[in-house]
Amino acid sequence: MAASSNSSLSGSSVSSDAEEYQPPIWKSYLYQLQQEAPRPKRIICPREVENRPKYYGREFHGIISREQADELLGGVEGAYILRESQRQPGCYTLALRFGNQTLNYRLFHDGKHFVGEKRFESIHDLVTDGLITLYIETKAAEYISKMTTNPIYEHIGYATLLREKVSRRLSRSKNESRKASVTNEGHTPVEKISSLVRRAALTHNDNHFNYEKTHNFKVHTFRGPHWCEYCANFMWGLIAQGVRCSDCGLNVHKQCSKHVPNDCQPDLKRIKKVYCCDLTTLVKAHNTQRPMVVDICIREIEARGLKSEGLYRVSGFTEHIEDVKMAFDRDGEKADISANIYPDINIITGALKLYFRDLPIPVITYDTYSKFIDAAKISNADERLEAVHEVLMLLPPAHYETLRYLMIHLKKVTMNEKENFMNAENLGIVFGPTLMRPPEDSTLTTLHDMRYQKLIVQILIENEDVLF
Numbered sequence: 001m002a003a004s005s006n007s008s009l010s011g012s013s014v015s016s017d018a019e020e021y022q023p024p025i026w027k028s029y030l031y032q033l034q035q036e037a038p039r040p041k042r043i044i045c046p047r048e049v050e051n052r053p054k055y056y057g058r059e060f061h062g063i064i065s066r067e068q069a070d071e072l073l074g075g076v077e078g079a080y081i082l083r084e085s086q087r088q089p090g091c092y093t094l095a096l097r098f099g100n101q102t103l104n105y106r107l108f109h110d111g112k113h114f115v116g117e118k119r120f121e122s123i124h125d126l127v128t129d130g131l132i133t134l135y136i137e138t139k140a141a142e143y144i145s146k147m148t149t150n151p152i153y154e155h156i157g158y159a160t161l162l163r164e165k166v167s168r169r170l171s172r173s174k175n176e177s178r179k180a181s182v183t184n185e186g187h188t189p190v191e192k193i194s195s196l197v198r199r200a201a202l203t204h205n206d207n208h209f210n211y212e213k214t215h216n217f218k219v220h221t222f223r224g225p226h227w228c229e230y231c232a233n234f235m236w237g238l239i240a241q242g243v244r245c246s247d248c249g250l251n252v253h254k255q256c257s258k259h260v261p262n263d264c265q266p267d268l269k270r271i272k273k274v275y276c277c278d279l280t281t282l283v284k285a286h287n288t289q290r291p292m293v294v295d296i297c298i299r300e301i302e303a304r305g306l307k308s309e310g311l312y313r314v315s316g317f318t319e320h321i322e323d324v325k326m327a328f329d330r331d332g333e334k335a336d337i338s339a340n341i342y343p344d345i346n347i348i349t350g351a352l353k354l355y356f357r358d359l360p361i362p363v364i365t366y367d368t369y370s371k372f373i374d375a376a377k378i379s380n381a382d383e384r385l386e387a388v389h390e391v392l393m394l395l396p397p398a399h400y401e402t403l404r405y406l407m408i409h410l411k412k413v414t415m416n417e418k419e420n421f422m423n424a425e426n427l428g429i430v431f432g433p434t435l436m437r438p439p440e441d442s443t444l445t446t447l448h449d450m451r452y453q454k455l456i457v458q459i460l461i462e463n464e465d466v467l468f
Contacts, residue, residue: 026227029143030136030234037135038078038098040127045081053092055109056082059123069095070102080127082107096127098134105130118240129238136236148259153230211398213247213264213280217257220244230256246270247281273329276358280398290402292333297352298409300337305345306412307419312430316347324351356434363403364436364456368394372436376452376459388459389467400468403435407464414461428458 042059049062060082061072073079077097085091092107094115105115112119113126120126137144221239228235228242230252235241242253247266266285271277274293282291305311324347327335337348356363364372368391375387392400410427417423432453438445460467 027231027233030140030236031225033136033139034132034234034236037132040124040131041076041079042124043072043074043079043081053109055113056092056123060084063089066095066102066104069093069104073097073102075100078127078131080123082123094123094127096130098131099138103134118237120239125238132237147228147231147233147253148256151230151256151259152232153260211280211284211396212262213266213284214262215245215250215257215260215264216247216281217243217250217252218246219254220251222251226251228253228256230260247285274332275325275329275355276360278360279363279402280396283398286333290398290405291355293328293355294352294402294405296333296335296337297348297355298405300348301345301352302409302412304339305348306416308345309420311345311413311420311422312349312353312427313422314346314349316344316350318350320344320347321350321354324348325354328355353430353434356431361399362435362437363399363406365395365399366437366439369436369438372456373449373452376455385459385463385466388456392467403460404464404468406435407460407468410461411464424458424461425454427461428454428456431457 042057043061044058045061049060052060052062059080061069063084063086064072065086069081069083072081073095075097077100079097081095083093083095085093092109094105094107096103096105108114110119112121113123114120115126115130118126118129120129219240220243222235222241226235226241227233229250233253235251235253242251243257244251245264247270248264249267249270250260250264252260264281264284266281268285271282271285274282274291279291283289286292288295301311308314320342324335324337324342327337328351337351342348362369371391371394372388375384375391378384378387392403395403410424410431413420413422413427414424432450432455433446435457436453438449
């Protein structure tokens with residue numbers, strides 16, 4: 001059955017720049033089916049049932065057989081009762097009339113009611129959602145199976161007008177790194193538009209740091225009608241109708257999420273903190289080449305600390321380091337870490353090391369960890385260097401760029417070794433376990449690999465001009 005194309009339910013206005021922009025024509029077929037779905041009809045038990053669970057109402061009929069339940073439902077579409085199993089006392093069943101037959105579902109309660117993955121506050125909501133799902137999946141099984149074959153997400157034709165207007169307002173200056181083409185974006189008023197249109201505007205904007213990032217989808221309950229931003233079809237059901245990317249806000253069907261490209265453009269409003277945030281997510285949200293913490297801390301250290309004895313080895317006062325962390329989480333790039341506030345440079349080096357330690361995925365990622373360790377074990381120096389270079393190429397662009405920038409900085413630290421007494425080996429001891437951690441949380445593995453971690457960082461510092 002073809003989808004109707006004369007119904008549009010879309011988002012609010014975008015900005016003064018896109019007043020002429022018309023919302024897309026969302027596909028209304030599944031929405032219409034949800035409106036047609038049978039409504040729940042509770043069959044009340046005329047007598048008071050002994051030992052009725054307190055979380056069930058008058059729809060509970062006690063211990064009765066399937067045949068009795070079928071008779072009580074009376075062939076009425078959407079009618080339902082609850083019963084206790086004759087064969088398994090203490091087990092409860094939802095008997096529901098749908099499609100001219102009685103369907104029986106094992107019913108559970110753990111504070112909420114459920115028969116499958118979804119959990120409901122009330123039996124009425126559970127049945128309502130169940131009837132919608134049964135009706136749509138029965139009537140539109142073939143349609144649903146083909147929803148992802150011609151997605152609007154790939155073409156985004158309806159976003160062209162907005163995209164062109166947004167792009168015209170942005171400067172065209174570019175900044176390129178050796179690993180990935182990256183650029184600096186101007187501030188654009190695209191806050192109120194849908195995440196899909198927002199993504200289109202940013203993706204096609206030449207002034208955007210073009211790091212690839214997977215979407216962070218989580219099951220989501222939408223209040224009011226919502227349409228999938230991948231296939232443009234209605235997201236049916238009462239709760240958990242689809243998934244939402246917690247980083248950029250993209251809303252799609254669960255089955256459509258498997259087809260969405262790795263092009264998440266995180267929304268700064270959704271990023272609650274700087275520390276403990278995924279590195280790629282942070283740089284894409286702030287539209288920076290590297291995490292601003294790294295840039296700001298290194299700038300401060302190079303301005304007043306390169307000759308400080310024991311730089312990075314000497315620890316700063318823990319409470320002050322936590323203060324710096326909170327300043328970045330609270331104020332972002334406006335955080336004040338100047339000498340007026342923190343005269344001890346070891347507080348700033350401590351805050352930078354803490355940032356790297358707090359990353360959910362280390363700068364040297366889990367999936368490259370073993371390859372770096374294997375490279376460190378190669379005895380021939382030239383072959384080892386080549387192996388390290390090959391593994392570097394496997395790092396995600398944002399991780400690569402951050403590591404590159406840090407190694408250039410640490411090379412400067414070693415050039416002041418006469419004053420700070422920190423050579424590449426010493427810095428390798430400090431930064432080895434900070435930049436790379438084994439995927440499995442094993443103390444034994446960590447201890448065994450420490451000398452290789454140190455060696456990798458030492459190699460990266462000594463050969464930064466060749467490796468990056």
